[in-house]
Amino acid sequence: MLEVRNISKSFGGLRAVDNASLDVSAGAIVSLIGPNGAGKTTLFTIIAGFQKPDEGRVRFEGRDITGLPAHTICRLGLVRTFQVVQPFGRLTVRENIAVGAHLRHADRADALENAEAVARRVGMGAMLDQPATSLTVAGRKRLELARALATEPSLLLLDEVMAGLNPTEIDEIVPVIRSIRDDGVTILLIEHVMRAVMSLSEHAYVLNNGAIIASGPPRAVAADPQVVEAYLGHGAAKRIAASETAHA
Template sequence: MSLLEFRDVTRQFGGLRAIDQVSFEVRENETVGLIGPNGAGKTTLFSMASGFLAPSAGEIWFSGARIDGRPAPEICRRGLVRTFQIVRPFGEMSVLDNVMIGSFLHHRDRAEARADALAVLRRFGMAERAGQPARTLTLAGRKRLEVAKVIATRPRLLMLDEVMAGLTRVEMDEIIALIRSLRDDGVTILLVEHNMHAVMALSDRVVVIHHGRKICDAEPEVAANDPAVVEAYLGGDEE
């Protein structure tokens, strides 16, 4: 069944229509890749689903409730979380404290939140960095922390915004393995990624956005050979 659903969502910025009547759904336990050239409107879709931006028109539904225009904290408590493309660690706080901000969603008690956060860090292979200030992590470490923070809130659906951008091949393979293991745990994932290798490796289905419109919604192999998608990525005659 459908967990997250965009229904004719439109977002206008002044005269620019960043998202134009986009509809698609993410089903329970599915991993969907959301791809498209730069400026296609992928992050705008994320921002609308996570409560940071209200759609100009259309509706967004999550787990049977309409969530467009609701505040971000409420959407997070419902189990829909996002990471930020430009990572946003709480720089002055330790790695452990960063993850605790996520785990406090389910614990009032500090010791319980700490135990929970430590478990997440162990799973992410970051336990030995627990006491280190978050700002001292490498980019790969900060990307990983970005995911650890939201996983600590125990989401039902995870929206990942380019968590692999800027990583080396080895670092990327590590994070792909991590995302696979999260998927195996039953977390539904909506993935924005530029890297085709990663998208193809992870996604059950791919949604392609171009100039704010959905141009394809199919299995990865089908999408990769779709003429409209190829044209969007390689450029048509008019460009």
């Protein structure tokens, strides 16, 4: 469904994304993990059309979407959320979600009705008339998800929707994400919460210094020495292995 091929992007001397490729097949939940500053969000912004890559192509449902404007890509069914939530502050939850719903529903009443349905789906049914500014962090993350969902996408790019949530809130949102997939929406997510990555996704890519260094089932990837070193520093994998043998 999504094919990312050899994407590179530099900012000045910094190579933020370096020849990265990944695939997401229809119906899957795929995770993109990696240390802070690895280039995950940059890769997302390129896929969603917010930035143009220096090199490489992005294909979505067989169509080359590289360099298309963000709103066109959204219309094709690929929508992103923002890591730093960007609500329409002075609008209510209902109005916020309706902006997304308007993409497929021209009529105002129709869009508002759809917004309500989406809000209930993500557990925001009781907050419909609250202004977005009054929401908690967890509420804002959900709103971000709801608005994206209201555009009726076939592929959803979630950028750290669980960051800043407490364990209870995470346990609440994991089934919501799973149910979205079960309704036929393919999901690519950036996530630091490994528990969620493990329980949600069938496949994970690890990005480090802009390059994909590992991919596979999340458990295998997490055990990969290269991945451990990316997170904990050079030689960490060896030291951990040594200490484990010593304890055994």
